[in-house]
Amino acid sequence: MPQRQSNPFSHIVALGVFAALAIAPAAGFSAPKTSLVLAIGGEPETGFDPLLGWGAYGHPLFQSTLLRRDADLAIQPDLATEWHLSEDRLTWTVTIRDDARFSDGTPLTARDVAFTFEQGKTSAGGLDLSVLDSASATDDRTVVFRLKKPWITFVKNFLTLGILPAASYGPDYGRHPIGSGPYRFVSWREGEQLIVERSPEYYGKQPAFDRLTFLFTGEAAGLAAAQAGAVDMVSVPAPLAGNPPQKFRAVPVPTVDNRGLSLPFLPPQDELSPAGGKLGNAVTSDKAIRQAINIGLDREAIVEVALHGHGTPAWGPADGLPWQGRDDSLSFDLAGAKRLLDEAGWMEGKDGIRVKGGIRAAFPIHYPASDSTRQMLAETTAELLRPLGIEATPKGGSWSSIEKVMHAEPVVFGFGSHSPYQLFALYDGALAGVEYLNPTYYANPRVDALFAEAQAAPSLEQSYPLWSAAAAEYGVRGDAAWAWLVNLDHVYFVGECLDLGRTQVEPHGHGWPITASLAEWTWTCP
Numbered sequence: 001m002p003q004r005q006s007n008p009f010s011h012i013v014a015l016g017v018f019a020a021l022a023i024a025p026a027a028g029f030s031a032p033k034t035s036l037v038l039a040i041g042g043e044p045e046t047g048f049d050p051l052l053g054w055g056a057y058g059h060p061l062f063q064s065t066l067l068r069r070d071a072d073l074a075i076q077p078d079l080a081t082e083w084h085l086s087e088d089r090l091t092w093t094v095t096i097r098d099d100a101r102f103s104d105g106t107p108l109t110a111r112d113v114a115f116t117f118e119q120g121k122t123s124a125g126g127l128d129l130s131v132l133d134s135a136s137a138t139d140d141r142t143v144v145f146r147l148k149k150p151w152i153t154f155v156k157n158f159l160t161l162g163i164l165p166a167a168s169y170g171p172d173y174g175r176h177p178i179g180s181g182p183y184r185f186v187s188w189r190e191g192e193q194l195i196v197e198r199s200p201e202y203y204g205k206q207p208a209f210d211r212l213t214f215l216f217t218g219e220a221a222g223l224a225a226a227q228a229g230a231v232d233m234v235s236v237p238a239p240l241a242g243n244p245p246q247k248f249r250a251v252p253v254p255t256v257d258n259r260g261l262s263l264p265f266l267p268p269q270d271e272l273s274p275a276g277g278k279l280g281n282a283v284t285s286d287k288a289i290r291q292a293i294n295i296g297l298d299r300e301a302i303v304e305v306a307l308h309g310h311g312t313p314a315w316g317p318a319d320g321l322p323w324q325g326r327d328d329s330l331s332f333d334l335a336g337a338k339r340l341l342d343e344a345g346w347m348e349g350k351d352g353i354r355v356k357g358g359i360r361a362a363f364p365i366h367y368p369a370s371d372s373t374r375q376m377l378a379e380t381t382a383e384l385l386r387p388l389g390i391e392a393t394p395k396g397g398s399w400s401s402i403e404k405v406m407h408a409e410p411v412v413f414g415f416g417s418h419s420p421y422q423l424f425a426l427y428d429g430a431l432a433g434v435e436y437l438n439p440t441y442y443a444n445p446r447v448d449a450l451f452a453e454a455q456a457a458p459s460l461e462q463s464y465p466l467w468s469a470a471a472a473e474y475g476v477r478g479d480a481a482w483a484w485l486v487n488l489d490h491v492y493f494v495g496e497c498l499d500l501g502r503t504q505v506e507p508h509g510h511g512w513p514i515t516a517s518l519a520e521w522t523w524t525c526p
Contacts, residue, residue: 033497033523035211039222039234040492042512043194043214047174048185050116050162051123054174057417058511059518061196062103063162063179066094066113067155069418071502071517073321075155075460078204079108079163079180089150089456094143094158101201102165103184110137115166117145117157129157150456152463156419182207182518191216205519214512219372223493232495235514237373238307241491249496252489253514255506256321256416258314259377260484261365263290264408265442273433278408279441282359288344289361289390290480295330296337296388297381303486306376310491314484316475320505322464323420325471337388346389354389362391366405367412369396374412377485381412406439413439416487416508420460420467424451427474427481442481447473490514497525 046052048062055063066080082095100108117135120127131151136144147154165178177185182204183196194214198207217225222234227245236250244250266280273279283289299313312319315329346354346361354361365382367374378394385392392410402411413436415422425431428451429443450470457463474481490506492514501520506513 033232033525034209035213036209036233036498036521037213037215037225037231038512039215039217039225039231040512040514041216041222041235042510043191043216044174044511047188048177049174050160050164051120051127052174053127053510055162055511056127056160057508058506058513059515060160060162060179060181061183061512061515061518062177062181062185063164064100064108064181065160065162066096066158069159069504069516071504073418073504075159079113080158083158085458087458089152089458090147092145092147092154094145096141096143097203098141099203100180101203102178102180103199103201104165104168104178105201106165106167108163108165108180109140110143111140112166113137113143113163115169116161116164117143119164119169120157120161127157127161152455152457152460153419153421153424155460156417156421159418183212186211207519208522226493232498233514234493236491236493238310238488238491239372239376241310241489242308244493247496248493251492251494251500251503252310253492253503253506254312254320255488255490255509255513256318256418257414257488257490257506257508258317258319258416258484259374259412259414259486259488260314260317260482261293261381262406262411262413262440263293263480263482264410265440265479265481268408273407275403275433277404277406279433281363281408281410283361283363284410286344286346286356287479288340288346290483291476292337292340292388293385293390293483294476294480295333295340297384297483297485298332298334299485300332301384302377302380306373306380307486307488310489311486312489314487316471316484317415317422317426317482318420318467319484319487321418321420322461323423323467325475326468328471328475328477330476334387341389348389352386352389353391360391361389362393363410364393364395364405365410365412366395366397366402368399368402373488374414378412381483381485407433407441411439412485414508418507420454420463423467423470424455427451427470440481442474442479444473444479446470497523499524 048054064079068076068078070076079096080094084093114135114137120129133146133148182202184199186195188194196212198210225231226234263284264281267285269279303311316325318324346356349355365378367378382392382394425437429448431437432441447470450466454463454466499522501517504516
């Protein structure tokens with residue numbers, strides 16, 4: 001999904017910001033720190049409104065959620081103190097704490113929770129609460145959620161949706177947020193910086209730092225800020241991660257932030273997608289091609305070449321999570337991949353590219369031109385497909401241009417979530433072609449049936465084996481519906497005195513997932 005593009009003059013903006021910060025240098029400052037300067041990207045186009053997607057992939061910072069995940073990704077209470085699902089799986093009853101206040105001093109009650117979810121049902125953002133029938137407060141501390149059908153992944157909204165103040169929420173909320181989280185909003189200069197301060201109203205563990213400044217500088221200017229000692233932490237792309245500046249260390253954080261090659265599942269169609277684009281692909285609709293790509297790609301080489309070692313091979317969209325596929329990986333086998341293509345009738349032509357029925361095994365690999373990591377992945381993957389007799393041509397473009405072809409031609413996409421709903425969004429037939437969901441138009445009734453059974457499970461934990469079982473159908477040993485390539489490490493250059501504590505396995509990189517452990521951050525120098 002696209003994010004706000006970096007300011008093309010960010011290096012100039014950065015110089016002014018660095019000058020303003022120079023009166024209190026970050027790295028190496030000898031006195032105990034009470035403020036931090038962070039250049040970790042993630043500026044949201046639509047502001048800091050949870051109904052428009054803020055916080056979906058990371059900590060919402062200004063707002064609180066009903067539940068949260070700890071460093072081990074186990075579910076813990078946040079605003080909620082109790083939560084129960086009825087036997088028919090249609091009603092959640094949630095009790096919230098009585099000491100939560102918004103940053104303007106007003107109390108947070110169950111009515112604010114109900115308001116947030118009711119507003120979310122009609123929001124124009126990326127939030128999907130279509131399964132919610134109603135959310136109502138029965139008293140100041142009790143919220144009842146009634147669902148239209150059993151839907152166990154509704155729980156993800158308890159973990160990611162920041163609660164809004166019913167009394168003051170309005171059209172401008174995203175640019176002046178009020179919430180019950182650990183920090184309160186101070187100012188935002190779009191494309192430049194955001195300043196927040198510790199909220200005295202916060203009910204939880206108070207973070208160690210009074211003030212945070214987030215710089216929106218772009219990759220090059222963020223690195224320059226670290227080299228100038230003007231920031232305490234900067235996120236860096238893999239090609240730059242090997243050389244931290246003086247008084248910084250590289251902190252690689254494991255993730256489920258994956259990158260995968262979509263393989264359009266349908267043969268070419270006469271009809272067009274809802275967006276008016278072509279549907280289907282004569283090459284990738286052949287199961288033998290998809291399977292050969294999956295076993296014939298050396299993912300270890302992709303990690304080393306494209307990510308400079310800062311990642312791990314990916315075999316699915318949920319590697320390492322409880323709902324990942326069982327035995328959902330294969331050994332790299334170039335000879336086996338070639339043999340599979342031979343047996344399926346894809347024979348090498350004079351130019352070394354395979355042909356079947358007059359169709360050449362050739363396709364573009366699209367990537368957003370502004371993303372250097374995806375460009376490297378596309379180029380490396382294309383080179384590794386050549387020995388298979390598959391001609392892949394990397395093609396950078398805008399997201400708007402990619403949207404026109406993404407149901408007919410492969411794209412380097414990025415996903416990764418702490419919820420098994422990610423699997424549903426990628427593989428359920430009912431979501432084919434819905435915005436960025438299931439872009440390949442994959443469809444398998446057995447997968448849909450397992451997903452339906454998982455959604456009707458009595459608890460999230462009891463649904464995991466069903467999600468996992470579906471991978472035998474959609475995964476590398478089944479339909480090979482995608483070619484998952486890598487799980488990125490999120491690499492941060494962190495000042496030598498800043499201790500981040502234990503970090504989570506991070507989700508997809510929108511937002512600021514590193515701040516999930518913010519309450520544990522400490523300054524270790526005198």
